[in-house]
Amino acid sequence: MDSYNLHISASIGIACFPQDGYSPELLIKNADIAMYEAKEQGKGQFVFYEDSLKEDIDENMTLSNDLYSAIDNNQFELVYQPQVDATTQEINGFEALIRWHHPERGLLAPAKFIPLAERTGLIIPIGEWVIRTAMAQQKKWQEQTGKRLRMAVNLSTKQLKMADFVNVIEYALLEFDGDPASFELEITESIFMEDTTLMLNQLKQIKDMGMAIAIDDFGTEYSSLSYLKKLPMDRIKIPKTFVDGIGHNEKDEAIIVSTIVLGLKLGCRTIAEGVETEKQLLFLKQHGCEEIQGYYFYQPMQAQKIEHELFNYYKRSNGLICLPAHKITATYQYYM
Known part of the structure; x- marks a missing residue:
C-alpha cells in the first residue's frame, strides 16, 4: 500500500465568554462567523469575533436578498x-x-x-x-x-x-x-x-x-x-x-x-x-x-x-x- 504525506491547515474562528455571548449556542454561532472571516482572509488563519463581523454579514444578507429582484425591477444601469x-x-x-x-x-x-x-x-x-x-x-x-x-x-x-x-x-x-x-x-x-x-x-x-x-x-x-x-x-x-x-x-x-x-x-x-x-x-x-x-x-x-x-x-x-x-x-x- 502506498503512503502519502498529508499537509493540513485550519481556519479558526474564536469567540470569548462573556463579551461574545453568554450561552454555548451564541458562542458557537459567533465563532462560526469569525471562522468564515478567517477563510475570506485567505485561510490558514485565526480571527477573533467582533460585532462588526455580524453587522457585515447582516448587511450582505440584506443586499443579497435585494439583488434577486434588482434585474426584474430595472435597478441596474450601464x-x-x-x-x-x-x-x-x-x-x-x-x-x-x-x-x-x-x-x-x-x-x-x-x-x-x-x-x-x-x-x-x-x-x-x-x-x-x-x-x-x-x-x-x-x-x-x-x-x-x-x-x-x-x-x-x-x-x-x-x-x-x-x-x-x-x-x-x-x-x-x-x-x-x-x-x-x-x-x-x-x-x-x-x-x-x-x-x-x-x-x-x-x-x-x-x-x-x-x-x-x-x-x-x-x-x-x-x-x-x-x-x-x-x-x-x-x-x-x-x-x-x-x-x-x-x-x-x-x-x-x-x-x-x-x-x-x-x-x-x-x-x-x-x-x-x-x-x-x-x-x-x-x-x-x-x-x-x-x-x-x-x-x-x-x-x-x-x-x-x-x-x-x-x-x-x-x-x-x-x-x-x-x-x-x-x-x-x-x-x-x-x-x-
Whole structure:
C-alpha cells in the first residue's frame, strides 16, 4: 500500500465568554462567523469575533436578498468609459461598467455588490444582462456614427465555468446582429487560480467567433507567464495601481515599461487604466502604450450623455470622436 504525506491547515474562528455571548449556542454561532472571516482572509488563519463581523454579514444578507429582484425591477444601469488612442486622442471604444440604483441605499458601485453576486450565483443572470445590454448599445452607436466602436465588458470566472457560456454569447450576437470583431471580453488573472481547462476552451471558442480577449489589471493578482502562452489574448490592461506611480515610483514605471514590451512581443495591444495627469499620459505615450482610459480624458458616463456630448461633436469633427481633455469630465463625477 502506498503512503502519502498529508499537509493540513485550519481556519479558526474564536469567540470569548462573556463579551461574545453568554450561552454555548451564541458562542458557537459567533465563532462560526469569525471562522468564515478567517477563510475570506485567505485561510490558514485565526480571527477573533467582533460585532462588526455580524453587522457585515447582516448587511450582505440584506443586499443579497435585494439583488434577486434588482434585474426584474430595472435597478441596474450601464455607464460607459471611453477608451482613447494615446496619439490621436480619438475614442476607439468604451468599457461598460455596471451600477446599481438601490431603492434605499442609492447608487452602488460594483465593488459593493459584485462579490455578493458571485457568491450567490446571481453573477450569471447579471452578467448575461450586461452582455446583452452592452451589445444592444454598441449596435445603436455604430449605426449612429457609422464607426466600428469597440465595446468591452468584464467577465467573472463564474461565467466562464458555465458549460453553455459560449451559447450565451452566440444568442446575444444573433439577437442584436452584433459585430463580434468589435466586442471585447475582459478577464482577470484570477482565471489562472482556477481549473482552467474549461475556461480556456471557452475563451478559444469565443476567440474563434472573432471576439477580442483582454487581461484586466495585469500584474496585480496571479501573473503566470506560462499561462500567457495558452491564453488567446488581444489586449493587456495596465492597472491604475501602477499608473499612479508614474513620476515618483521607479518600480511602478519599470513594471509598466516591461508590460508594454511584453505586449508588443506577444502581439497584444496595451491600454492603461486610471490615467489622470498629463505626466502619466506623456510617460505612457513615450514608452509605446497605445490606448488610454481614465479621468484625464473622460469619466464613465450614461449612454445619453455620450450621445449628446460626444456624438453631436462627432458630426462636426470630420469623423473623429474626440474632445479636448477635461472638457466634460467634471460633470459626471457622480458615476465614478
